[in-house]
Structures are given as structure tokens and as C-alpha cells.
Amino acid sequence: MSPMVKNQRYWNWAFMSVMFFFFLLLAQINWKLALNLGLGIGLGFALEKSRFCFVAAFRDPILTGMTALSQAVILLLGVSILGFALVAGSGQGYALNVYPLGANTIVGGLLFGIGMVLAGGCASGILMRIGEGFAMQMLALAGALVGVFFGERSLRWWQGWGWEQPGIFLPAKLGWLSTLSLEMAVLVALWLLARWWQNR
Amino acid sequence: MKKIWRTAVHGPWPYWVGAMVLGGLNILVLLVRKRPWGVTSNLQDWAVWLAHLLGLASERIPVSQLLLAEGTYLNLGVVLGALWAALAASQWRFRPLRQRKFGFSALIGGLFLGYGARIAYGCNVGGLLNGIASSSLTGWVFALAVFLGTWIGAKILLKFLV
Numbered sequence: 001m002s003p004m005v006k007n008q009r010y011w012n013w014a015f016m017s018v019m020f021f022f023f024l025l026l027a028q029i030n031w032k033l034a035l036n037l038g039l040g041i042g043l044g045f046a047l048e049k050s051r052f053c054f055v056a057a058f059r060d061p062i063l064t065g066m067t068a069l070s071q072a073v074i075l076l077l078g079v080s081i082l083g084f085a086l087v088a089g090s091g092q093g094y095a096l097n098v099y100p101l102g103a104n105t106i107v108g109g110l111l112f113g114i115g116m117v118l119a120g121g122c123a124s125g126i127l128m129r130i131g132e133g134f135a136m137q138m139l140a141l142a143g144a145l146v147g148v149f150f151g152e153r154s155l156r157w158w159q160g161w162g163w164e165q166p167g168i169f170l171p172a173k174l175g176w177l178s179t180l181s182l183e184m185a186v187l188v189a190l191w192l193l194a195r196w197w198q199n200r
Numbered sequence: 201m202k203k204i205w206r207t208a209v210h211g212p213w214p215y216w217v218g219a220m221v222l223g224g225l226n227i228l229v230l231l232v233r234k235r236p237w238g239v240t241s242n243l244q245d246w247a248v249w250l251a252h253l254l255g256l257a258s259e260r261i262p263v264s265q266l267l268l269a270e271g272t273y274l275n276l277g278v279v280l281g282a283l284w285a286a287l288a289a290s291q292w293r294f295r296p297l298r299q300r301k302f303g304f305s306a307l308i309g310g311l312f313l314g315y316g317a318r319i320a321y322g323c324n325v326g327g328l329l330n331g332i333a334s335s336s337l338t339g340w341v342f343a344l345a346v347f348l349g350t351w352i353g354a355k356i357l358l359k360f361l362v
Contacts, residue, residue: 040277
């Protein structure tokens with residue numbers, strides 16, 4: 001092991017101690033906030049350790065023809081769809097992310113896609129890379145804060161272009177069974193496509 | 201066993217392991233918060249707070265409200281979790297900009313992605329992953345638009361930056 005390794009072991013212990021007391025303090029104020037911090041730490045840890053990156057999942061098939069991460073995102077989508085259906089379908093009081101569909105969705109998606117490639121990370125990816133110590137994503141966060149501010153200011157204007165409100169919740173239109181079958185079929189098709197694309 | 205522990209701490213985890221762990225945590229966030237994981241709506245609240253501080257916005261979000269918001273701790277957690285992951289493997293270091301043009305690219309890219317995320321109601325997490333996980337048609341349409349945007353972004357990247 002290099003001397004660097006020994007070096008950061010102490011930093012790691014110091015970091016964990018500070019985190020431990022921060023967590024305890026937060027739990028005394030509100031245990032739910034502490035739980036959210038814990039989940040966030042878990043998500044950040046998992047994102048870093050698995051080099052998970054939504055940008056690469058979308059970009060690499062275009063730039064390098066590799067789809068390993070795209071396939072992982074498809075798996076994540078499948079797990080999340082089924083988990084959400086189980087949780088929200090069996091419990092009360094869950095607010096799912098069903099949002100208005102309109103020109104804002106398309107234009108927003110395009111701008112978001114362009115932006116995340118240039119910034120070297122989407123929103124969660126930027127946060128993850130700030131944790132890793134990347135100066136580039138610290139600048140990207142500064143840009144994103146300005147961007148979300150302007151986005152929030154112009155949401156009304158985009159509403160004027162017409163959108164379907166409050167958004168289309170597929171199980172309400174098709175029923176749960178058809179929705180889940182359809183979504184799983186789409187994911188399997190995308191997965192086969194991704195595999196074919198890489199082995200081409 | 202020792203080898204598994206070593207990989208868990210030092211990484212890298214196989215992508216499918218990452219996907220399963222992230223999927224499990226994503227579902228846990230829904231159970232705890234009663235609404236899905238998201239990143240940018242909390243960033244937006246902080247941006248409005250900052251704008252008010254600078255005299256650019258009339259409405260005021262009290263900082264106490266932001267410090268008691270669940271989204272704040274999810275976002276802070278992602279930064280700290282990644283920091284911890286790097287530190288645990290003795291891989292943490294400050295990584296300066298390699299070239300000045302990447303700084304401009306980051307600022308402009310951040311501006312675009314922030315604006316896009318807020319008019320479309322979500323980033324890759326809240327809009328794409330959890331829009332789709334919520335079985336909302338918007339999530340699927342957003343994913344398609346993000347893919348097209350990525351394609352345009354990749355063209356720009358190849359032309360000007362690489």
C-alpha cells in the first residue's frame with residue numbers, strides 16, 4: 001500500500017466521527033431529516049462506487065458504442081417501476097411524480113440533455129462529483145443554480161404553450177396490469193436493443 | 201468474504217450491483233418521504249433563497265425552512281456519501297480543471313440543465329427515473345427528449361471540446 005492510503009485512513013475515521021455526531025444531532029431535531037441524510041449518503045456512496053452515471057448511459061452509446069451503463073439504467077428503471085407500483089399501489093398518501101406533459105417536457109428534456117453532456121454530469125452526477133472533489137462540477141452547480149432560478153421564473157410562460165394537466169398517470173388510463181406489462185415489454189425491448197448496439 | 205468487503209469499500213462495483221442498490225434505496229426514499237427522490241426542486245428553493253439574498257427575487261424562503269427540508273439532506277447526503285466513498289478507498293483528492301474551456305463548458309452546461317430540469321419538472325432522477333417509476337407518460341416523453349438532447353450535446357462536445 002502506498003503512503004497515501006495510510007494517510008486517508010485517518011481522514012476517513014475523522015470524517016466518520018463527524019458524520020456520526022452530525023447524524024445524532026439531526027436525529028434529535030427531526031429523525032426524518034436524519035433518515036433522509038442517511039439515505040442520501042447511501043445513494044451517493046452507491047453512485048460513486050458503481051461509477052453510475054446517467055449522462056454516460058445516454059452518451060456512451062452515441063460516442064463509444066458501449067451500452068453497459070445503459071443496460072444498468074434499464075435494470076434500475078425496472079426495479080423502480082415494480083417497487084413504486086408495490087409501495088404506491090398498496091399504501092395511501094404517496095405523491096408520485098406525475099407532472100404536466102407539454103412543450104415544456106420536450107424543450108426541457110432537450111436543454112437538459114445538452115446541458116448535462118457539457119457540464120459532465122446531470123444533477124445527481126454533479127453532486128456526486130463535487131463529493132469526489134471535481135472543480136468542474138462545482139462550477140456546473142453554480143451554473144445550475146442560475147439555471148433553475150430562470151427555469152422557475154419562466155414556468156408560467158411555458159404553461160401558456162399548453163400542456164396536459166395534471167399529467168397522464170398510465171395506470172389510471174390502462175389499469176395496473178396493462179401498464180406494468182407494457183412498461184416491462186418496453187424495457188426488455190430497449191435492453192435487447194442496447195445489447196445488439198454494443199455487439200454490432 | 202474478505203474479497204467482497206474489499207470490493208464493497210474500494211470498488212468498483214459491477215454496474216448491475218449499483219443498479220440494484222440504487223433501486224432499493226430509491227424505493228426506501230419513497231417509503232420515508234411519501235414522495236420520490238428528486239434533486240433539482242430543492243436546488244431551486246436554494247436558488248430562490250440566494251436570489252432574494254442578492255436582491256434579485258421578491259419572495260423570500262426562510263433559511264430555517266430550507267434547513268428543515270428533507271430534500272436538502274438528500275442532496276447533502278449524496279455529496280457526503282460520494283466524498284466518503286472516495287475517502288474510504290483513499291481516492292479522495294481535489295481535482296482541478298484540466299483546461300479553462302472545461303470551466304466554461306461546465307457553467308453553460310449547468311445553466312442549460314438547470315433551466316431544462318425546472319421547466320420539465322425534473323432531472324434524471326425526479327423527472328426521468330422517478331417519472332417513469334411513477335408510471336407517468338411525462339417520464340417516458342422526457343426520457344426520449346433527454347436522449348435527443350444528449351445526442352446534440354455529444355455533437356457539440358466533439359466539435360468544440362475534444
